[in-house]
Amino acid sequence: MLYRLQACPFCERVVRTLNEYDLDYQSRFVEATHSKRDVVKRISGKRTVPAIVDTNTGVTMSESANIVEYLDNTYGAEA
Numbered sequence: 017m018l019y020r021l022q023a024c025p026f027c028e029r030v031v032r033t034l035n036e037y038d039l040d041y042q043s044r045f046v047e048a049t050h051s052k053r054d055v056v057k058r059i060s061g062k063r064t065v066p067a068i069v070d071t072n073t074g075v076t077m078s079e080s081a082n083i084v085e086y087l088d089n090t091y092g093a094e095a
Contacts, residue, residue: 018043019056019067026080027066033084037091041068 018034018041020027034041046053046065053063060067060078067078073090077083 017041017059017069017071019046019053019059020044020065021046021048024065029080030066030068030083030087033087037087039087039091 018027018030020030020043022045031043044055046056050063053065056065056067056078057063059069060076062078064078066080066083067076068083069076070086070090075086075090077086
């Protein structure tokens with residue numbers, strides 16, 4: 017599950033990486049108002065997006081750079 021905002025360049029970076037590795041995922045668009053992102057806080061401990069829950073590994077994380085690095089290491093050609 018990918019928690020994201022509409023037109024968020026950081027979220028789109030994660031989407032591109034997910035698509036690059038042909039990974040199935042669901043998107044959930046969240047509230048634009050930071051203080052109302054309770055669903056994201058419940059899963060990641062933060063209200064920042066993007067946030068991802070990888071059901072294959074049980075990993076939950078936020079921050080696009082961390083997510084892309086995780087996806088590269090977990091699903092990339094060298095993984």
